[in-house]
Amino acid sequence: MLEKNEPARVAHVHRDRLRVLTDHGPREVALPNGHPSGNFAVGDWVMISRDYSVMVQPLARQTLLQRRVHSRAGSRNIGEYRLIGANIDTLFITTSCNADFNVARLERYLTLAHDAGVEPVILLTKADMAEDPDSYALQAQKLGRDLAVLVLDAHAPDVTEKLAPWCGMGHTVALSGSSGVGKTTLANALTGLSEATQDVREDDARGRHTTTARSLHALPSGGWLIDTPGIRGLGVSDAASGIEVTFAEITELASQCKFRDCEHEGEPGCAVQAAIASGEVEADRLERWRKLSAEDAVNSATSSQAMGKGYGISKRSKGKALAKQVKTAQKHKKR
Ligand SMILES: Nc1nc2c(ncn2[C@@H]2O[C@H](COP(=O)(O)OP(=O)(O)OP(=O)(O)O)[C@@H](O)[C@H]2O)c(=O)[nH]1
Numbered sequence: 083m084l085e086k087n088e089p090a091r092v093a094h095v096h097r098d099r100l101r102v103l104t105d106h107g108p109r110e111v112a113l114p115n116g117h118p119s120g121n122f123a124v125g126d127w128v129m130i131s132r133d134y135s136v137m138v139q140p141l142a143r144q145t146l147l148q149r150r151v152h153s154r155a156g157s158r159n160i161g162e163y164r165l166i167g168a169n170i171d172t173l174f175i176t177t178s179c180n181a182d183f184n185v186a187r188l189e190r191y192l193t194l195a196h197d198a199g200v201e202p203v204i205l206l207t208k209a210d211m212a213e214d215p216d217s218y219a220l221q222a223q224k225l226g227r228d229l230a231v232l233v234l235d236a237h238a239p240d241v242t243e244k245l246a247p248w249c250g251m252g253h254t255v256a257l258s259g260s261s262g263v264g265k266t267t268l269a270n271a272l273t274g275l276s277e278a279t280q281d282v283r284e285d286d287a288r289g290r291h292t293t294t295a296r297s298l299h300a301l302p303s304g305g306w307l308i309d310t311p312g313i314r315g316l317g318v319s320d321a322a323s324g325i326e327v328t329f330a331e332i333t334e335l336a337s338q339c340k341f342r343d344c345e346h347e348g349e350p351g352c353a354v355q356a357a358i359a360s361g362e363v364e365a366d367r368l369e370r371w372r373k374l375s376a377e378d379a380v381n382s383a384t385s386s387q388a389m390g391k392g393y394g395i396s397k398r399s400k401g402k403a404l405a406k407q408v409k410t411a412q413k414h415k416k417r
Pocket residue numbers: 207208209210211234235236237260261262263264265266267268278279280281282289290291292293294310311312313
């Protein structure tokens with residue numbers, strides 16, 4: 083019975099077992115038949131047996147961050163998702179004030195967070211090595227009206243204090259971003275641990291994929307932190323609502339266009355093109371919205387197909403709206 087069991091939080095997903103954090107410290111628990119490790123994400127809450135030996139029952143998730151696995155057509159991975167973490171309140175989207183900084187990539191991470199109902203915060207590391215860190219902050223700030231953007235030196239003693247507003251009692255933060263941007267350096271500052279970090283390549287600021295597995299840690303503040311390996315390419319799929327929030331100004335303007343199916347390509351009465359003409363919206367931003375929406379539509383279609391074959395998971399049923407989206411996407415892809 084459930085009362086006879088103990089709650090625990092998944093800190094590491096092994097192939098055949100879970101490492102969980104309990105009131106009495108970390109434990110390794112076995113997985114019974116019918117519960118493959120692939121179903122679990124770091125950050126999940128589970129009930130474990132009183133003797134701390136077996137996972138008994140997974141508990142419902144509040145949020146789930148997952149990303150589409152990049153796969154070649156025909157591969158068995160088509161439509162597969164990788165679970166990044168569960169029950170996350172805040173996603174620290176980490177990038178550096180150097181060659182890693184890329185607005186289109188940040189928009190992908192923002193879409194991932196918004197789609198999962200997770201609050202995004204942008205962390206700009208290596209401010210100490212940049213000539214003009216504020217110029218990066220200005221660009222990042224344009225990506226959302228109420229978006230929190232922090233400029234950091236991950237080695238500085240004030241890091242914990244700066245990140246404290248998101249690390250309070252019971253809150254879960256996850257660090258995401260490319261390899262080498264300083265996720266583990268920040269994690270170490272917050273947890274007090276000394277997990278491995280490694281220098282980046284000097285020529286292009288790229289990291290060496292030092293962290294190889296997702297892991298959850300308890301914070302001295304009473305919160306929780308998830309460190310993740312650097313992601314090479316973040317695909318979007320089934321993320322239409324995340325795109326709507328990430329590109330909120332385009333979503334709002336689109337509702338004022340004369341035609342409901344306006345594609346903002348020069349149709350009469352297009353509020354989006356009018357905003358570009360007046361300088362309110364940058365043409366590049368619309369182009370990035372177009373590209374991401376097109377990719378999302380194509381990937382959502384293949385994930386729906388894959389669903390039918392038993393691969394992956396799809397969040398929404400699509401129907402006619404999807405068919406239209408795919409048609410538009412294919413049109414844009416041909417350009
Ligand atoms: N000067 C400076 N160096 C930093 C800063 N943040 C991280 N570094 C250095 O950047 C390198 C990479 O840091 P990591 O913390 O290993 O990066 P990561 O994001 O965890 O990388 P992966 O585990 O490969 O995904 C290390 O040599 C850190 O010391 C910073 O704010 N300033």
